[in-house]
Amino acid sequence: MPDTVQAATAAPAASGDRRALLGWIAALVTVIIWAFWMVGTRHAVTHSLPPAAVGVVRFAIPALLLAPITWRMGLWPKGLPLPVGLGLLCSGAPFFLIVATGMQFAPAADIGPLLPGTMPLFVALIGCLAFGDRFGRTRLVGFAMILLAVLCIGGRSLLDAASGTWQGHLLLLSGACLWGIYTHAYRRSGLSALQAAGLIGLWSMLILVPLGGPALAGAVADGLAGAVIVQAVLQGFISGVVGIVLYGFAIDRLGPSRAAALSPLGPVLATLIAIPVLGEIPDLAAVMGIAAVTLGVLLASGILSPQERT
Template sequence: MVALAQDYRKSTSLGAGYAGALVTVFIWATWIIATRHSSGTSLGTIDLGLIRYGVPALVLSPVWLRTGLVPRNVPLILLVIMVCGAGALFFQFTTFAIHSTPASAVGVLLGGSMPLAAALIGVVLFGERPDLFRSLGLAAILGGLAILLLRAVAGHEITWISFVFLPLGALLWAGYTHAFRRSGLTALEGGALIAVWSFLIHVVLALTFGSTITTVPLTELGLQFLSQGVLSGLAAMLAYGVAVRALGGSQAAAFSALTPVLATFGGAIFLDEPVGVWEITAAVMTGLGVALSTGVLSHRLKR
């Protein structure tokens, strides 16, 4: 009976983890499209950052007021990695690149790079050893990135900004993934601390470099408030925290490889971006890679 109860709790936890990961990637795809859309407005990356982190910082204020801005039981280096990896630095790097990168390419270069970066950190720093199926999944993701790279070099469609800042953003996010798992914080606590610190950083940036947020039409502000603040800043951060707790850093990050497929078709439908057979191939290849790199197939074969 005890064993059955333990198995039930474990399966429930895994189910919550998978659900959290799937919710996260759907929101990320929406975020990519909304951020691409904002490039045609007067909203800058600082303005978007104020919205992205201001909403969750306000909603989760009871949480960070209780823990304090620097919790005593969390090593400072882990907190810094979390704030940089999922907060202000990550957001500025990726948003800057997204403004000049097609949604399909963002999905592959950012979403596809995340599980690769997470796996690399896990192997180098924490001694993780991916099995054959996970290795094949990561190889498929790498193949999708290679297709996009070759297309960009041949057609000069994507600039160096995309190939530098998006993978760098993926590396930052992977660092956050591993740091959060080892911080001992709950999803609410981690999300609250990242939000408040990132909001304060963006306030300083706005005071230093200025902001155009007051000149933007209310309809555009409403769209970004929903996509950046409520969905990406609050819902996705909490959902991803649940996924990391239940699945582990590398496996949770692997789900981000589903983002390319969603972003590719979302960009074509909502932004009228041209999508050819090679872009679809790269997106599908990286998306399929997640089925192996999450380790789901490995667990089923062991059973």
């Protein structure tokens, strides 16, 4: 009898461990995808393609692959309030155009801390101002560390205003704010991750095709079809579909806080990838900003404070 009881209790434990392991693997792969997305997007908009053209391939692939889902929902899902729907679309064409334009001015080492690094800060600010959210001391310290990272990187650009880097910093912070709006809208939309991705992909493609379609066609005519295909795979399929599915998988198996615990690796990986790919070596301000935002995101996620994880 004891052996039977031990076997019965061991099976759920093993199943739970395997479930958690798969969740951690999915979260890690998602962070790696984000890092390559940041470097790949900066390379594209600074070498061969304008932001609107990259945006077309970014959203056309998810729109086509998820067309059966959006077909069942319709052009606008029934019961979706207009403000919530517009909040969802903030993460689409507006987010991409603003962020990709900012990447033309800001080096890759600055993109990680100022974009994914500040997203938790904007989510918290919007939650406090619009919905009365409250946070414990540990998370507040984390938000303060993220703000310190912004000051480290932004202060350096203000001292060298002639370089124009400050414009990229403002645009990246604006993109992070748009993502914060999207986060709260998604929580209140009642849509699944794939439904939201399909809706955002469809509307973003409709917006961006008139803006970026001619430039995209011109790039193909100029012999840049290879670069377009690479961006279609990276932007549209890997980031736009695989990344979304894996992140949802990680959240389902780990919970939001633990799934977000690996996100600080994104800025670090993007900086390391940019050294050989873009030839961009981070300066001291960027390194300090990355260190501050890494600690800040860990504290802000609540992963280091069990009583705040909920």
